[in-house]
Amino acid sequence: MTAKISLAGVAKRFGSKVVLDGVDLDVAPGESMVIIGGSGTGKSVLIKCILGLIAPDAGSIRIDGQDVVGLHGSALATSRARFGMLFQGGALFDSLPVWRNVSFALSQGGGGHAAEMRAAAIDNLARVGLDAGVADLRPSELSGGMQKRVALARAIAARPEIIFFDEPTTGLDPIMADVINNLIVELVRDLKITALTITHDMGSVRKVAHRVAMLYAGKIVWSGPVADIDNSGNAYVDQFVHGRADGPIKMAMRRP
Structure with a gap:
C-alpha cells in the first residue's frame, strides 16, 4: 500500500541550527500518527514542511506517492487543499x-x-x-x-484527506481534553481521515494514536504501535513518556 504521507531524508536548518536532520517517516492511509518530542525539537517545522509553508533543504515529501517539495502556484494550492489543520490556539477570527x-x-x-x-x-x-x-x-x-x-x-x-492537529488539548481541563480526544478518534474513523498530531500530552497520545514516532535531535529515533510505547526499548522514549528529569535527553541538553 502506498503511504499517504512519506518523508525520506527531510532536512532543515536555520543558520547554524540544524532542526531536521534526515527525517524518515511513513503514515498509512486512515492512520492516526502522533509525533512526540520535547519543545524545540522541530515537530512544528516538520508539519510546515509537509504543508509547503517551509521548503526543506533536502529530502522528499510524498503525498500518495507524489513529491510535493518545490510545488508552486496552483499546484501548491491544490496540494494544500487536501489538508485540514487544527491550530494550537484555535486561530478563530x-x-x-x-x-x-x-x-x-x-x-x-x-x-x-x-x-x-x-x-x-x-x-x-x-x-x-x-x-x-x-x-x-x-x-x-x-x-x-x-x-x-x-x-x-x-x-x-x-x-480534507489529511488533518494536522497541533497540540489539540493545550489549555483545556482534563475532562474537555478527553472530549477533544474522543472527537478526534471519531472523526478519523468516521470520515476516514489520515491524521498527524503533535502533542506533549501523553493522555492524548494514548487515546488518539494508532502509531507513535519520537523526534529527537532532528531524527525519528523510534516509531511503533501506541500499545508498545511503555515498552519501547528506547531510552529517549522511556524518559519522555514517563517524564523523568534524569536520562539521555537531560545529558544531551547539558552538552555545550
Whole structure:
C-alpha cells in the first residue's frame, strides 16, 4: 500500500541550527500518527514542511506517492487543499460569527450561497457536539473548549484527506481534553481521515494514536504501535513518556 504521507531524508536548518536532520517517516492511509518530542525539537517545522509553508533543504515529501517539495502556484494550492489543520490556539477570527469561521475554507473556494454555507457549518458543528445555537455567536462568547470544537469543525468542513492537529488539548481541563480526544478518534474513523498530531500530552497520545514516532535531535529515533510505547526499548522514549528529569535527553541538553 502506498503511504499517504512519506518523508525520506527531510532536512532543515536555520543558520547554524540544524532542526531536521534526515527525517524518515511513513503514515498509512486512515492512520492516526502522533509525533512526540520535547519543545524545540522541530515537530512544528516538520508539519510546515509537509504543508509547503517551509521548503526543506533536502529530502522528499510524498503525498500518495507524489513529491510535493518545490510545488508552486496552483499546484501548491491544490496540494494544500487536501489538508485540514487544527491550530494550537484555535486561530478563530474574532470578527466573524462561528458559522463563518467554520465555513471559511468553503467561502474561499467560492463554495455556494451564504445560506448553503451556514447549513454546512451547522452540520459540521453538530459533528463536534455543538448545536445550531452557537452559529451566530462570536468566538469571544464561547468557552475555551467550545472554541476548540469550533476550530475542529472548521478543520473538517472541506472534508480534507489529511488533518494536522497541533497540540489539540493545550489549555483545556482534563475532562474537555478527553472530549477533544474522543472527537478526534471519531472523526478519523468516521470520515476516514489520515491524521498527524503533535502533542506533549501523553493522555492524548494514548487515546488518539494508532502509531507513535519520537523526534529527537532532528531524527525519528523510534516509531511503533501506541500499545508498545511503555515498552519501547528506547531510552529517549522511556524518559519522555514517563517524564523523568534524569536520562539521555537531560545529558544531551547539558552538552555545550
